[in-house]
Amino acid sequence: MMAARSAGAVTSFDLNFRAKLWKVFGGEDRAVEILRNIVSNVDVLVGNEEDLQKGLGIPGPEVAAKSKLDPSAFFGMIDRVRRDFPGIKVVATTLREVHSTNRHRWGAVAWIDGKTCIAPTAELDIYDRVGGGDGFASGLFYGMLTGEEPEEAVKLGWAHGALLTTTPGDTTMVTVDQVRAFAKGGSAGFSDKHAETRGAGRTSGPEQEQHKGHADPRESALVRRRWAEQHRDIYQQHQCHKQPKPVRADPVSSPADTQI
Numbered sequence: 001m002m003a004a005r006s007a008g009a010v011t012s013f014d015l016n017f018r019a020k021l022w023k024v025f026g027g028e029d030r031a032v033e034i035l036r037n038i039v040s041n042v043d044v045l046v047g048n049e050e051d052l053q054k055g056l057g058i059p060g061p062e063v064a065a066k067s068k069l070d071p072s073a074f075f076g077m078i079d080r081v082r083r084d085f086p087g088i089k090v091v092a093t094t095l096r097e098v099h100s101t102n103r104h105r106w107g108a109v110a111w112i113d114g115k116t117c118i119a120p121t122a123e124l125d126i127y128d129r130v131g132g133g134d135g136f137a138s139g140l141f142y143g144m145l146t147g148e149e150p151e152e153a154v155k156l157g158w159a160h161g162a163l164l165t166t167t168p169g170d171t172t173m174v175t176v177d178q179v180r181a182f183a184k185g186g187s188a189g190f191s192d193k194h195a196e197t198r199g200a201g202r203t204s205g206p207e208q209e210q211h212k213g214h215a216d217p218r219e220s221a222l223v224r225r226r227w228a229e230q231h232r233d234i235y236q237q238h239q240c241h242k243q244p245k246p247v248r249a250d251p252v253s254s255p256a257d258t259q260i
Contacts, residue, residue, distance in 0.1 A: 001041035013038060014137060015047030017055040032057040044090040046137050049073050052081060068097040071109040071118055078111045089113055092154065094136045094161060102126045108136055108158035112150040119158035124165060131170025136161030139179060152183070159183035
């Protein structure tokens with residue numbers, strides 16, 4: 001990190017604190033020691049209020065969040081983060097409220113060079129939630145590296161993270177155009193049964209009105225349907241992994257007789 005920064009590169013780091021993993025390597029005290037050393041060489045930091053508290057030893061906010069989507073607790077910690085790490089220019093995180101395995105409310109916020117940015121809230125139909133946070137980070141970085149305004153960069157990260165949860169696996173299957181369309185008010189969902197009739201993602205919040213009319217609410221679902229048709233083998237393998245067929249393991253039968 002020091003070498004990259006000294007060479008003029010913009011450095012980023014995702015705290016992603018995991019107590020069970022750090023327990024093997026010395027516990028929270030050791031985690032704080034190591035992570036603070038890393039973050040002292042970081043320009044762009046990704047992490048929520050729990051990451052900041054347990055990973056960096058930053059005291060918790062004075063004002064408790066009203067909900068999982070309330071950014072006040074996160075923004076309440078920024079002054080202390082900046083005081084401890086004056087080189088940081090960006091601190092960002094996602095906000096997620098889980099209603100069920102396949103139904104989430106999704107948001108994102110960031111502090112960028114003294115400016116607070118809040119993405120809209122989206123109702124998501126989740127196909128595979130793994131990688132949503134990484135999708136947000138990469139979309140945010142893309143927006144920043146391509147010269148987007150701070151608010152737009154955050155929305156691109158928010159949109160990419162949302163769309164990534166609607167396809168199998170944690171590797172993105174969406175294009176920049178699809179991300180931009182969703183950021184302007186599209187939809188996010190994966191349903192091979194109802195893809196052509198249902199808009200799976202809806203935005204709400206302060207920017208809801210300006211999001212209306214920018215994209216067909218069925219567009220993203222249709223994209224997911226086309227993706228499934230073009231990558232049928234991967235899609236079917238993923239479905240089989242999620243819902244394996246019963247195996248008959250008769251001890252007196254030969255391998256050829258075993259049905260899978």
